[in-house]
Amino acid sequence: MYSDKVMEHFMNPRNVGEMKNADGIGKVGNPVCGDLMWIYIKVKDDKIKDIKFKTFGCAAAIATSSMITELTKGMNLEEAKKLTRDDIANQLDGLPPIKMHCSNLATDGLHRAIKDYLKKKRKKVKNARGRKSSRGSRRICKS
Numbered sequence: 001m002y003s004d005k006v007m008e009h010f011m012n013p014r015n016v017g018e019m020k021n022a023d024g025i026g027k028v029g030n031p032v033c034g035d036l037m038w039i040y041i042k043v044k045d046d047k048i049k050d051i052k053f054k055t056f057g058c059a060a061a062i063a064t065s066s067m068i069t070e071l072t073k074g075m076n077l078e079e080a081k082k083l084t085r086d087d088i089a090n091q092l093d094g095l096p097p098i099k100m101h102c103s104n105l106a107t108d109g110l111h112r113a114i115k116d117y118l119k120k121k122r123k124k125v126k127n128a129r130g131r132k133s134s135r136g137s138r139r140i141c142k143s
């Protein structure tokens, strides 16, 4: 049986939808039940400025997605990386044991979105350095 909090988040999910120009996207799926989830994040000053989700799944998958967006909005990336499936389930006053795997989708989705953001950020820095050094070498050739 689901807790009142799970039912409330399932019936009125927060932060639903796709995000245009997301800084990071985490897509996860559960091959056993076929559920799919996308977590989108916007990051500013190493904090999750905005977060949205799109989930095709069971009531628990939708409730955990909704809860993770509520919980992490404004959270520091390092803190968000440490969240576990138990943290999410506890925030929802628990999940039936058979549904605990659903909270894995939400935490895995969040962690992947953060990873995606960090990967893109590293790439941007690397590209900026590459442009700087190639501009520098052009100047050397012209003089």
Ligand code: FES
Residues within 6 Å of the ligand: 030, 033, 034, 035, 057, 058, 059, 060, 061, 099, 101, 102, 105
């Ligand atoms: S049954 Fe698939 S995530 Fe809940």
